[in-house]
Amino acid sequence: MSDESDAGYLEYVHGRMPALRRIAFLLSGDSDQADDLVQETITKLYAKWPRISRVEHVDNYVHTMLVRAFLDEKRRGWWRVSLRGAPPEPPPRPGGTTEERTVLRAALRRVPARQQAVLVLRFLCDQSVADVARILDCSEGTVKSQTSHGLTALRRILGDRVGGAL
Incomplete structure (x- = not known):
């Protein structure tokens, strides 16, 4: 270059x-x-x-x-290997308690990867459906269905902890 x-x-x-x-x-x-x-x-x-x-x-x-x-x-699956007992805690961000963020992060890791990517891009990175569809090279309908399935999975994983927040 x-x-x-x-x-x-x-x-x-x-x-x-x-x-x-x-x-x-x-x-x-x-x-x-x-x-x-x-x-x-x-x-x-x-x-x-x-x-x-x-x-x-x-x-x-x-x-x-x-x-x-x-x-x-x-x-690939290499991410399952960890050389330490617990992940380091990132600096706290405003909004929600540390416990709520930890619980949500753990629940999000249990959601299938594509649904996890859609949820992160849509709700944590504030991307539009169209932008997420372009990033993931899929239709907007797929983004919407993956969002729905991902939120359903999070609700199932979190149970009563969120009390209807998701």
Whole structure:
């Protein structure tokens, strides 16, 4: 790659890193796995940067790459291996108690990967149905049905803990 192209890539990655890491963490629920997902995504992005940099909506393309990396990791199954007793707790965010966030994160991990991705993108990343459909390369109807099935699964997993909040 040329120096100019490298500079554009570095500028883009440095500017988008916090957002990419946030989405990856929301998808995976684990800061180490989130870092791995982001690293895999930006590595693939570097290889394709000369073409991708000319795309009108680079963020959309990169979000798609990140979600697909997450779905691929779920299929591979290595994420089940843990070298520590419990995951590190991320810094608390406003809204909800730590216990509520922990319970929701654990329940979300039990939902099938595609439904999990849809729920995270729709409700935690505030993406529209159309944007999620584009990211996951599926129809808007599929996003809606995956949302419905995912919410049903969360309700079943959480039981009475949410009291109708979902």
